[in-house]
Amino acid sequence: MELHSLNPETILMQAADKAHLNASGGGSIGGPITYEKIPTHIYADAKDASEAVAQEIAALIRQKQAEGKPCVLGLATGSSPKTVYAKLIRMHREEGLSFQNVISFNLDEYYPMEPDSIHSYHRFMKEQLFDHVDIRPENYFLPDGTISVEQIQEFCREYERKIQEAGGLDFQLLGIGGNGHVGFNEPGTLINARTRLITLDHSTRAATAMEFGGLAQVPRKAITLGVAPILNARRIVLLAWGERKAPVIRGAVEGPVTEHNPASYLQAHPNVTFVLDERAASELTRVKTPWAVDSVTWDNGMIKKAVTHLSLTLKKPILKLTDKDYNDNGMSDLLAKYGAGYEINIDVFNQLQHTITGWPGGKPNADDSNRPERAQPAQKRVIIFSPHPDDDIISMGGTFQRLVDQGHDVHVAYQTSGNIAVADDEALRFIDFVVDFNQHFQTRNDHVTKIFREAKEFLKHKNDSEIDTPEVRHVKGLIRRGEAKATCRFVGVPMDQVHFLDLPFYETGTVQKKPVGEEDIRIVADLIAKVQPHQIYAAGDFADPHGTHKVCWDAIENALDRLKNEAYMDQCWVWLYRGAWAEWDIHEIQMAVPMSPDQVLKKRMGIFKHQSQKDGVVFQGEDSREFWQRAEERNQGTAKLYDALGLAEYEAMEAFVRWHFK
Template structure:
């Protein structure tokens, strides 16, 4: 069960600490990225001030990407509100795409100016960023000069790092050697795929970058690496607990005498102290921990829960659990029964049934259900089987499409659509000057659009119209009235860029309005924490704040909130509180529902590092959930969609 405190900052805001026996790099785990960023910003500020008091420059190595944005925002705040001066700061950035114009939307030069340099008093000549415009035959010379500048400045006092999904630091991709220096690097496919959302697709994403080398980073006096979100969990656990290997360049930091990893709970989920905390420290054996330990033991040993023995518990650090709850036989049955009770083919509750041990209430037999979909396809991708069940079982189902999803439509798809509308109007003499102008202007812009240009308002409108039509098609396919599809167009999203505005009051009010209109008995929301700065997380924050504000209303006393996950990951098995099984036919029907989103098929703009299409990811995830239940000794299903209830 997700409680409010488990998804928000802890009261102290400090790192989660425990005895460490597996970690080879000091690692601080914070409740969220904001709390972690404040701590890192305070350390940087303290170093700047210390150097100022000594009359010395402060030499900073800086990173780009989503991870350090919150650190830079906090430093800017400290400059404005606390008088933190950057007059003595000299900075060297890690990397830059090659080739890359400095004024390009994707340029790290532009990123640093927009995120930090333009908002503080650092002298213009004091910051240095690799030059993405240097002639190819001059790159090697430039890289040597960059190294010389760092050395002449006295070396880096502090190096800030992010980490790529494949373990790269800077753009030192897997295979980089520990003695590598600043150089031109060919980017790994996974790196390019992850960055493709910034460039409007993989074909437009650069293949090379200039980067400081591993040795350049290791020469810094202090190194702090940031990581947010569960997508970074596997590579973080490998870097912190695994062996030093060129296959995970971040693991080289094990050899640095003054390195700290600063991560949030989601990025830490692969560490032993999070996966199996009873192996590193004493724990409170409440029911949640018991369920986590028993399922972990069962999956680790490859034995169904009901076959676990006392010796299995004792040999795997769980003797205290036996001491508190008795023999393995009793514990096994208890946990098995808890898992069994999560499985239901009635996500809206089963009429005329005893609901004592069911995930959902039997009454009212017909519920008003509100599914929040961050993008126009998350409803069908993430919970399409449950969506269909709710409709088939007689519930009143509404979908709130929180954003237009317009940036995920490829330019050629939008151009095809715009040309069709213009040609159709001309053919049949439809006289709507404003409509014709919108589509003509959109088509004209798209034919000459440069990679560095943002979409115009007209193009964004056309792309949003495409996705709106696809969402309506999905609703018709499932069987709900199109008037039950609510297009919310939350303002934070409508920037025309991958970078969105922070969550604002107007966004929360939009969500509140829809909840008050529908008065739901059930709310389904995307609890995907893969990217804490991503659209899903912002949409979830808006829902949670709206629910908190409305919880005093009479209708909210009967409203339960269920969280689903996206196409990227699933809830851990011990967290799941409702699992909705699907037959092979239902899996196929869900696939056809996903196919209604044609603009997201056969070459998704923002595919990420995963080359599979969304329907493939969803099916593999749903089958994987069913397989976990089967491995634990429960019934075998074709696929399952899983949910966790949020207690507000």
């Protein structure tokens, strides 16, 4: 049977089954789920999920072509659909997928907004899709962010009329905001809302502040397709990646239909599917507590997950859980298989206890059979990969300090310059210092002076549609490089063991980055080959497939794959840390490094070396706290979880998961 003759659910289910990606641990992804009111497919990562969605869209386009009809697509912007568009571009180039019969309507646009602005959704769609396929320019439509306020109401009516004239939306692609918005239909929107100008919710503006260089620069309004015309689409697929979307996904899929979560309105649609990665699905009942939904395979990982969840839910230490607690909470089959709950309690408690170590590089001359790291060699060569110039100290500063203090040969590799995270006024302050310094001491370096003067002149006249010039990016990169050096000096790392990789994928001057390339991989592989490490630490934040952390990891993973047959790689263990926003789930943690109050304070002082990232930084997101505050709360939260489970009480803990070579 040809792909284009399959129905949408079949395409998504086949893709999921092929990848063996049922997060519930048993049964078919497409099978009946008691708690879910919307069909939901869960994939291991956004790449596989996006491939399945792109295949469905391609099948629909081809089906419509065979019927001699136009294919009317509703398209979304943001990071979620970018990989879908990349897959469609690949199919156009390699498989001859034509977009000649496609008519598209985008969901929304900021208002006011010039179409050539780097923040414009017009520009986004051209760069991410339209300029790379053969869609006719007269066949794609987007809300106009340049019209007068008086024209908006008529424009919105006309926009919906054009959709109807095209035959209605055959397929609507959606993302979802952290507050549940679809399009820009914010909480409080009614189910019958039409296309209109709306005021953006503060959380929506805060979440996009990183793209605009600060909250003050984010538009307060947008034009959005309404809920009613979205629900009129014949087919709807919603994408969501990462744990930050997990709570709102659970509300939309399992909760009541409510204006407080506009995505919940999709429960009323007869042909809708949510496509999620495992992190976005993590709060769904079948993922969080799969034993409450169906029978599960009680392997060690599932037991650890269930027992820790039971302990935290009942607010009882693990060693105080009883057989009745197991039976009353859907875990009687676990008792039936393994016997008394007390034996299970002891086993899980010991596993958690063995994750705790004050010796992240291994404790010399010690029995390491119950420790997360090897005792030998006593002095290890270590590479800490930091995607940005501050992720090392923010995410694992306590462990970083321990490794240095305990005599390990620690190298730090800053993978990107981090230049886009420096505010313009911070760059101007730095430029003024250099220029004034040269004038005061009557130094002569015409080339340097020229670079700084040109950067300053650009920043004085920079407009919304312009990206930073190479000179400005150089200045901002120098600021962050200096801060990283200050942190390394503070921790005690020699400067010849501090490596600034400046991976090329990052140097676009915008939030949108290139995919990882051959040069990126080579740079990482060369450093690993030079150091021949016993330990590698890397950022494990993979929620956004286009985020810097994920692309940096892609470079590391590819480099490791190339080097895995080298003799020294047999001794290399890879540990993944998480960023300032979220931590590994307690049952996932394989190494937990405790910190005393003094160590927490020292980590804070290390973070303070990054002055350009304090006091309302560019990438604050919807969390207004500074990075040191987020990091401390996360580390203290991990320690409190261990305490609640009945283990030793510490001030804070940093957590790691070991990654294994394929």
